Amino acid sequence: MKILICDGMHSKGLELLRAEDELEVLAPDQPGPEEVRRLAADCDALVVRSRTKVTADLMDAAPRLKVIGRAGTGVDNIDVPAASARGILVMNTPGANAMAAAEHTMALMLALARHVPQATQSLREGRWEKKRFLGTELYQQTLGIIGLGKIGSIVADRALGMKMNVLVYDPHITPETAAILGAEWVPLEELFKRSDFITLHTPLTPKTRNIINRDALALMKKGVRIINCARGGLVDEEALHEALVSGHVAGAALDVFAEEPPKDNPLLSLDNVIFTPHLGASSFQAQENVARAIASQIVDYLKRGIIRNALNFPSISPRDYERIQPYLVLAERLGHLQGQLCSPIERVEIEYSGPELTELPLDPLTQSIAKGILDPILAEKVNLVNAPMLLKERKIELVATTTSETRGYTGLIRVTVEGKGQRRSATGAVFPGNEIRLVRLNTYRLEAELEGVNLIVQNEDKPGVIGFIGTTLGSHQVNIANMHLSRTPEKDRAIAIVRLDDEAPPEALEALAKTPGILSVEQVRL
Ligand SMILES: NC(=O)C1=CN([C@@H]2O[C@H](COP(=O)(O)OP(=O)(O)OC[C@H]3O[C@@H](n4cnc5c(N)ncnc54)[C@H](O)[C@@H]3O)[C@@H](O)[C@H]2O)C=CC1
Numbered sequence: 001m002k003i004l005i006c007d008g009m010h011s012k013g014l015e016l017l018r019a020e021d022e023l024e025v026l027a028p029d030q031p032g033p034e035e036v037r038r039l040a041a042d043c044d045a046l047v048v049r050s051r052t053k054v055t056a057d058l059m060d061a062a063p064r065l066k067v068i069g070r071a072g073t074g075v076d077n078i079d080v081p082a083a084s085a086r087g088i089l090v091m092n093t094p095g096a097n098a099m100a101a102a103e104h105t106m107a108l109m110l111a112l113a114r115h116v117p118q119a120t121q122s123l124r125e126g127r128w129e130k131k132r133f134l135g136t137e138l139y140q141q142t143l144g145i146i147g148l149g150k151i152g153s154i155v156a157d158r159a160l161g162m163k164m165n166v167l168v169y170d171p172h173i174t175p176e177t178a179a180i181l182g183a184e185w186v187p188l189e190e191l192f193k194r195s196d197f198i199t200l201h202t203p204l205t206p207k208t209r210n211i212i213n214r215d216a217l218a219l220m221k222k223g224v225r226i227i228n229c230a231r232g233g234l235v236d237e238e239a240l241h242e243a244l245v246s247g248h249v250a251g252a253a254l255d256v257f258a259e260e261p262p263k264d265n266p267l268l269s270l271d272n273v274i275f276t277p278h279l280g281a282s283s284f285q286a287q288e289n290v291a292r293a294i295a296s297q298i299v300d301y302l303k304r305g306i307i308r309n310a311l312n313f314p315s316i317s318p319r320d321y322e323r324i325q326p327y328l329v330l331a332e333r334l335g336h337l338q339g340q341l342c343s344p345i346e347r348v349e350i351e352y353s354g355p356e357l358t359e360l361p362l363d364p365l366t367q368s369i370a371k372g373i374l375d376p377i378l379a380e381k382v383n384l385v386n387a388p389m390l391l392k393e394r395k396i397e398l399v400a401t402t403t404s405e406t407r408g409y410t411g412l413i414r415v416t417v418e419g420k421g422q423r424r425s426a427t428g429a430v431f432p433g434n435e436i437r438l439v440r441l442n443t444y445r446l447e448a449e450l451e452g453v454n455l456i457v458q459n460e461d462k463p464g465v466i467g468f469i470g471t472t473l474g475s476h477q478v479n480i481a482n483m484h485l486s487r488t489p490e491k492d493r494a495i496a497i498v499r500l501d502d503e504a505p506p507e508a509l510e511a512l513a514k515t516p517g518i519l520s521v522e523q524v525r526l
Pocket residue numbers: 072073074094095097098101146147148149150151152169170171172173201202203204207208229230231255256278279280281282
């Protein structure tokens with residue numbers, strides 16, 4: 001497998017990747033978009049920071065791509081929906097650079113308050129301008145934090161340490177959580193009105209784009225100072241420029257820009273703005289952290305299928321991974337069985353029961369079932385990442401529920417499919433030793449292996465049918481590996497699940513189907 005490092009990587013991360021025999025690591029120096037496209041053509045994984053834009057077009061040029069790793073936090077440079085549609089996993093390293101970004105925010109706030117960059121420049125040019133650079137203290141000033149996640153929380157803590165009053169706005173955080181940190185949760189408008197300093201710490205999403213716009217600026221106190229160490233697109237740069245020129249905003253400290261590197265950006269020529277070139281995550285420690293984290297996450301995924309910190313797939317902790325693994329296989333096989341037995345499928349009902357399953361994350365299992373159902377139907381590549389989206393596209397409704405009933409099993413998955421008036425259900429369990437078994441098919445109780453090629457034959461429960469199945473298959477040179485039998489409680493119908501060494505030819509299936517007493521013959525490959 002090949003991995004392309006697009007935006008450089010700390011040596012500790014490279015060492016981890018290079019230690020893997022099966023991995024070839026390509027780490028060109030600052031490749032341009034064309035070189036990335038060319039090198040990505042036969043790569044299984046990409047690692048990026050904020051410089052490389054991972055578009056749908058780039059993904060199409062890399063048909064083997066399985067995973068995109070963001071050595072950092074923000075993924076706004078990656079087209080995540082396009083990756084999901086192509087079954088490509090996108091993962092980042094949450095928190096691994098939070099300390100660096102939070103400390104950089106504090107550095108920018110202090111430098112802004114005391115004009116450190118402008119004073120440095122003035123002195124360098126031979127002037128001694130004490131009056132010009134009269135600054136403001138942070139002590140007892142009000143800081144408004146928008147976004148109280150990993151970085152925002154560290155900034156709040158440091159600001160409180162400097163005895164600032166801290167207001168926060170974050171729609172996903174409760175006032176109680178903010179209060180535990182020592183901050184006051186306020187609505188966004190109130191934060192704009194009351195803050196002396198405002199700092200941004202949200203991801204860039206359609207909801208947060210231009211969260212600081214003309215209207216927001218108009219609500220702010222005259223003399224407010226703004227720090228943006230999150231994403232350029234959070235601020236309407238034109239409106240900010242006007243407010244800085246008019247003096248309504250006293251100053252701004254920007255680490256990030258709508259376009260990076262900024263081209264002809266008029267903010268760059270203002271005296272009351274200070275800048276850094278997207279350095280928030282650029283500490284030795286943060287770069288080592290993100291590099292180690294993304295390298296081990298990618299190796300875990302490519303080599304062992306373990307998924308951590310994915311944006312388009314639920315995480316499975318290493319602790320849960322071993323326990324969930326056989327259920328993932330069971331879930332996919334049940335889906336696969338039903339996808340072959342029922343067509344077209346309009347609705348899927350999944351029921352999870354048993355004490356073991358209630359402790360495990362169920363979303364990955366649901367996604368495995370969706371994959372199993374679609375695999376035999378679709379020609380395109382179906383995997384755990386794109387299966388839910390493909391199911392929706394085909395208007396197949398999916399409902400998953402859990403029940404506390406154990407039915408004597410530690411973990412049981414029932415997949416019921418409906419379509420064109422048919423309703424069929426298949427239930428599977430994991431037995432000791434991670435043995436996967438089909439324990440119920442519609443009303444039949446069984447203990448069949450869910451593996452390989454199987455014939456599912458329903459018949460009237462009369463003597464001689466099973467013998468006939470054996471001789472018919474034998475006469476077509478098809479060997480039977482094993483057979484599981486069951487019958488309805490009324491004893492009128494029976495089912496045989498016949499595991500074959502190879503697929504039975506159509507003539508054999510026809511011969512069986514025509515036989516009086518045989519009600520249906522279906523062949524499935526699991
Ligand atoms: N300048 C740099 O080098 C760096 C920049 N960043 C940026 O900082 C951002 C924050 O990073 P973390 O704190 O690690 O992420 P996080 O996910 O821990 O926190 C983000 C917070 O924003 C909140 N949020 C979401 N929508 C919101 C809205 N509409 N209004 C207010 N709050 C909202 C969330 O509830 C969450 O608490 C990243 O998304 C990234 O864009 C991150 C690292 C380095």
